[in-house]
Amino acid sequence: GQSLEQPSEVTAVEGAIVQINCTYQTSGFYGLSWYQQHDGGAPTFLSYNALDGLEETGRFSSFLSRSDSYGYLLLQELQMKDSASYFCAVREEANDYKLSFGAGTTVTVRA
Amino acid sequence: DAGITQSPRHKVTETGTPVTLRCHQTENHRYMYWYRQDPGHGLRLIHYSYGVKDTDKGEVSDGYSVSRSKTEDFLLTLESATSSQTSVYFCAMGTPLSYEQYFGPGTRLTVT
Numbered sequence: 001g002q003s004l005e006q007p008s009e010v011t012a013v014e015g016a017i018v019q020i021n022c023t024y025q026t027s028g029f030y031g032l033s034w035y036q037q038h039d040g041g042a043p044t045f046l047s048y049n050a051l052d053g054l055e056e057t058g059r060f061s062s063f064l065s066r067s068d069s070y071g072y073l074l075l076q077e078l079q080m081k082d083s084a085s086y087f088c089a090v091r092e093e094a095n096d097y098k099l100s101f102g103a104g105t106t107v108t109v110r111a
Numbered sequence: 112d113a114g115i116t117q118s119p120r121h122k123v124t125e126t127g128t129p130v131t132l133r134c135h136q137t138e139n140h141r142y143m144y145w146y147r148q149d150p151g152h153g154l155r156l157i158h159y160s161y162g163v164k165d166t167d168k169g170e171v172s173d174g175y176s177v178s179r180s181k182t183e184d185f186l187l188t189l190e191s192a193t194s195s196q197t198s199v200y201f202c203a204m205g206t207p208l209s210y211e212q213y214f215g216p217g218t219r220l221t222v223t
Contacts, residue, residue: 008151031210042201042214043154050210087153097142097161097205098169099212101153 002026004102006088011108018075020105022088025069032064032071033089033099043087046073075107083109114138117202117215125223130189132218134202136182142205143185144212145169145177147198154201160185192222 003025012018022032031050035043047055049064049071061074075082085106089099115136124130134143142161146154146169156169158177166177174196178186189196202215 033210042216044214045211048210089154091210097207098144098156098159099154100170101146101155103151103153 002090002092002100004088004090004100006086006102006105008103009106009108011110012078013110014078014080016078018078018107020073020075020086020088020107022071022073022102023069024071024088024090024102026090026092026100028092028096029066029069030091030094030096032062033091034060034062034073035087035089035101036084037087037104038084046086078109080109080111083107115202115204115213115215117200117218119218120216121219123221123223124192126193127191130192130220132187132200132202132220134185134187134215136185136204138204138213139182140204140206140213141182142207143179144203144205145175145185145187146201146203147171147196148201148217149198157187157200189220192220194222196220197222 006022033048034046037043047062054063059076064071085104087104088102118133144159145157155171157175160166160179176188200218203212205212
C-alpha cells in the first residue's frame with residue numbers, strides 16, 4: 001500500500017514563510033503534486049515535481065528529493081488568503097493516472 | 112470552473128436507500144475520478160474511469176459502483192447507503208497529457 005505523511009496543522013503570521021513537508025512510501029513513484037483547498041471549496045492544483053529540485057511558481061515553491069522519498073511545499077510572504085488545507089499527492093506510475101493523497105495540512109495565517 | 116459540475120450539491124438520505132451522484136464535464140477529458148473526503152483522511156479514490164465503459168476500482172470501492180456511458184458523464188451509485196458513507200464526494204477529471212486533475216465543487220451526502 002501507499003503512505004504519505006504530512007503535518008496536520010501549521011500556524012504562522014502574515015508575511016512569514018511556511019514549509020509543509022511530505023514523506024511518501026509507495027510501490028512506485030512518478031511524480032509529486034500539491035493541491036490547495038479552501039474551506040468548503042474544491043481542491044485546486046498548485047504544482048508538480050517529477051524530477052529532483054525546486055520548482056517556483058510565484059510565492060509558492062515545491063521541492064522534491066526522490067532519493068529521500070521527500071518533498072515540501074514552501075509558502076512565502078504569507079497572506080490571509082493562504083489559510084487553507086494543502087495536500088501532497090503521489091502518482092505512482094507513468095501509465096497510471098491515479099493519485100494517492102496525503103491527509104492534508106491545515107495552514108492558518110494570523111494577522 | 113464550469114468545466115466540471117456535480118449534482119446534487121447536497122443530499123440527505125436514509126440508510127438502505129440507493130443514491131446516485133452525477134459528475135458532468137464539458138472538456139472531453141478521458142480520465143474521470145470519484146473521491147470521498149473525510150476529516151483526517153484527505154481524498155480517497157473510490158473508482159475511476161479511463162474512457163467510456165472503462166472503469167476500475169480505487170482504494171475504497173466497497174459499497175460503490177460507477178458507470179460511464181458517455182465521455183461527459185460519470186455516475187457514482189451507492190446501492191444501499193450506510194451511515195459510514197456520509198461524506199463529501201468530489202469528482203475530478205484529467206488527461207494523459209497532464210499531471211493535473213481538475214475537481215468539481217463536491218457533493219455533501221448525509222446518510223441518516
